[in-house]
Amino acid sequence: MTRVLVVDDEPQITRALVINLKARKYEVDAAPDGATALQLAAARHPDVVVLDLGLPDMDGVEVIRGLRGWTRVPILVLSARHSSDEKVEALDAGADDYVTKPFGMDELLARLRAAVRRAEPTGGGEDDVIVTTEDFTVDLAAKKVNRDGRDVRLTPTEWHLLEVLVRNTGRLVGQKQLLQEVWGPSYGTETNYLRVYMAQLRRKLEADPSHPRHFVTEPGMGYRFER
């Protein structure tokens, strides 16, 4: 869930923003002044900040600098001042976007989405999703399978089949579904393909291929991957 920090001293604007954001499943914190904003930002680590420049206790640009001192969280500035200098100052201080009041709620939300989208992949470390079993590990992002410290080579079809099963860990995947996801929508009855490739996977990954622990057959129905 995306967390938004709204900083504005005008209650009606804050309220309008909070209502609209919450309706769209954002988690919202609100601060009426700069000091509270900086404090809340530190405590709650929002994913995006909507900041009105006209605050009672300090200059909005100072809030931007205060945030930029330790975080790259996207900052969307809201301001009644149309002057070009104001915009330039705020943007160069580290703001990501500048919207002048009165603003359209749709546009603001779109700009907010853009800011969040931009920050997502770069923001945190890009951790690969790795599925681990007692016998081997599967790295879905890197397309790597490791067993006893050695990388296991899989053919495209083998990998594709493994991927579908792992993405449904613990769930039964029907034969028809497997065939269609791996071989294409026009397949659905060629269960011999499944038998052959399932055997390959087991031979490459199971400790005892003839008594599979992880690639379980559900007779007449399909297969299931268990960790």
Place this chain on the structure above:
Amino acid sequence: MTRVLVVDDEPQITRALVINLKARKYEVDAAPDGATALQLAAARHPDVVVLDLGLPDMDGVEVIRGLRGWTRVPILVLSARHSSDEKVEALDAGADDYVTKPFGMDELLARLRAAVRRAEPTGGGEDDVIVTTEDFTVDLAAKKVNRDGRDVRLTPTEWHLLEVLVRNTGRLVGQKQLLQEVWGPSYGTETNYLRVYMAQLRRKLEADPSHPRHFVTEPGMGYRFER
């Protein structure tokens, strides 16, 4: 030097932008229509795109989608249309900012700086810039490859290919992705390019080019760089 791609069909606006940008030490390419824009973006890999939505040959939003298919380069939209829907559509298609004409040059430049700054790599300590293997080292920032104490000469395409692979060290990079990132979005099936250039890289960098250790082929899927 920051490279900017300006896309606009009105010569006077293009000229004004080009003059202002060049005066501020930006490297500037200009395209009068969408097709040229996509082509130039692929060929020159700009650091930021300034895009007018009103183009003669195709819808500006389509240009955004075309770019977003293979790159995350910041896109700053320029438009005469003030409608909220237009803005929302462009932003949701992947634009980073939306400025309505007439615009102030100062503001536009400030927004451009903000977009570029945002895209910069995280943090100041860039220790990932030099990748070392047993056989050679790659300096991504300096665009240099060193082997046995000597710099290796790489052609632009060779370097580009190497760069994509190194930035995904350990991860499998699909052949389509490689083609699109190196040759441009309209490529995707010309796998013979990959074969030729991968052979060049191996000949220049691998200790035993016929038994590559670092540039691994995953048949039917793509290639992987291993340290």
Place this chain on the structure above:
DNA sequence: GACGTCCTTGACGCAACCCTGACGCCGCGA
């Protein structure tokens, strides 16, 4: 205008992969 560099393109041999059919095993019901 000659030269060199780089990108593109085609051809060829070879290895790897995918498909296919045959066979045996097992569990279940007649």
Place this chain on the structure above:
DNA sequence: TCGCGGCGTCAGGGTTGCGTCAAGGACGTC
């Protein structure tokens, strides 16, 4: 006990994909 359907295994053959080489063309430099 026999028949049957579903599953696992194996091996062969057609096809695809990869590595390699070499030639042609575009481009810039001297």
